[in-house]
Amino acid sequence: MRHFLTTEDWSKAELQALLDDARELKANPRQDRLRGKRIALVFMNPSLRTRTSFQVGITDLGGSSVVLDAGGTWPLETEDGAVMDGTAEEHVAEAARVLSTYVDMIAIRAFPKFEDWSVERHDPVLSAFVRYATVPIVNMETIVHPCQELAMLMALQERHGSLQGQKMCLTWTYHPKPLNTAVMNSALLAATKMGMEVTLLMPSDEYMLDEKFIEAGSRFAGENGRGLTLTHDVEEAYRGADAVYAKSWGRLDQIGLPMEERLTPDALRRFIVDEEKMALTNNATFSHCLPMRRNVKATDAVVDGSNSLIIEEAENRLHVQKAVLSALNDQ
Numbered sequence: 001m002r003h004f005l006t007t008e009d010w011s012k013a014e015l016q017a018l019l020d021d022a023r024e025l026k027a028n029p030r031q032d033r034l035r036g037k038r039i040a041l042v043f044m045n046p047s048l049r050t051r052t053s054f055q056v057g058i059t060d061l062g063g064s065s066v067v068l069d070a071g072g073t074w075p076l077e078t079e080d081g082a083v084m085d086g087t088a089e090e091h092v093a094e095a096a097r098v099l100s101t102y103v104d105m106i107a108i109r110a111f112p113k114f115e116d117w118s119v120e121r122h123d124p125v126l127s128a129f130v131r132y133a134t135v136p137i138v139n140m141e142t143i144v145h146p147c148q149e150l151a152m153l154m155a156l157q158e159r160h161g162s163l164q165g166q167k168m169c170l171t172w173t174y175h176p177k178p179l180n181t182a183v184m185n186s187a188l189l190a191a192t193k194m195g196m197e198v199t200l201l202m203p204s205d206e207y208m209l210d211e212k213f214i215e216a217g218s219r220f221a222g223e224n225g226r227g228l229t230l231t232h233d234v235e236e237a238y239r240g241a242d243a244v245y246a247k248s249w250g251r252l253d254q255i256g257l258p259m260e261e262r263l264t265p266d267a268l269r270r271f272i273v274d275e276e277k278m279a280l281t282n283n284a285t286f287s288h289c290l291p292m293r294r295n296v297k298a299t300d301a302v303v304d305g306s307n308s309l310i311i312e313e314a315e316n317r318l319h320v321q322k323a324v325l326s327a328l329n330d331q
């Protein structure tokens with residue numbers, strides 16, 4: 001049984017087939033592909049886009065969804081053999097098996113708790129659901145965000161056509177709090193797999209993404225005869241870029257420290273995406289996963305400019321997720 005956990009498990013051709021199907025679904029949004037199917041959407045974290053686009057998409061395809069929110073269900077234990085005398089009231093061993101008797105697929109959003117990256121880098125909640133559920137699992141964002149990745153690729157292909165050899169600037173941007181790395185991990189996997197020439201811009205080595213994503217990105221770039229460049233030099237990253245994708249994230253080496261020690265230094269506000277930096281590019285498109293703090297992560301001029309793909313990318317979540325759910329349903 002196939003799941004949709006990370007795009008690393010799906011070949012370039014398979015991802016392109018999902019993107020092609022998403023285009024078909026964009027043209028013909030209401031189809032009977034999930035008639036009578038029930039899907040549980042488990043949210044351990046807030047969401048505007050993911051929740052709405054999954055629910056609407058499932059309804060469009062004739063299925064139905066049940067949303068379970070962190071506050072409205074029992075706190076879950078993920079570790080096998082745990083002595084459950086902490087806050088968890090239920091083990092995923094039961095939760096996943098019980099849900100599997102009610103629904104045909106389970107989709108999960110579970111961000112890391114930012115307590116211990118050596119554990120969280122193995123995606124404990126998602127992995128536990130995969131271990132115990134007897135139905136396909138869909139990742140709605142954990143340590144990667146594969147649905148966002150597909151939506152980004154679709155928006156880029158709609159605007160740029162072929163992505164082969166296009167220069168992608170993946171930039172860290174400022175946010176006062178240390179955010180999750182998932183979206184940038186995914187943007188890196190997607191851009192390298194689809195044949196883009198990728199530069200990852202970070203303020204310093206301390207902001208390096210987990211080595212497993214850097215390794216995978218380098219491998220995918222190599223398979224396409226392209227490169228993955230890591231840099232701290234703003235000009236090098238932006239110059240000649242065809243596309244700029246921004247994301248803020250917190251240092252992995254500070255996970256577990258008190259929040260006061262993890263706040264982003266004010267000096268890094270200079271990484272904001274602004275017109276001056278965009279002027280270095282090859283008239284690049286700009287995108288970001290949303291939600292986005294305006295004039296902190298990117299200026300109004302960039303966000304509202306004609307090269308901004310933020311709304312298209314968000315809309316495409318609906319179409320790509322329908323393609324993913326249909327592919328899992330058809331297996």
Ligand SMILES: CC(=O)N[C@@H](CCCN)C(=O)O
Nearest residue numbers: 141179180181183289290291
């Ligand atoms: C504010 C915040 O936590 N943003 C999240 C949302 C990602 C998209 N679902 C982040 O940037 O990682």
Ligand SMILES: NC(=O)OP(=O)(O)O
Nearest residue numbers: 047048049050289290
């Ligand atoms: N981009 C995204 O996943 O948005 P939400 O967090 O609002 O679902």
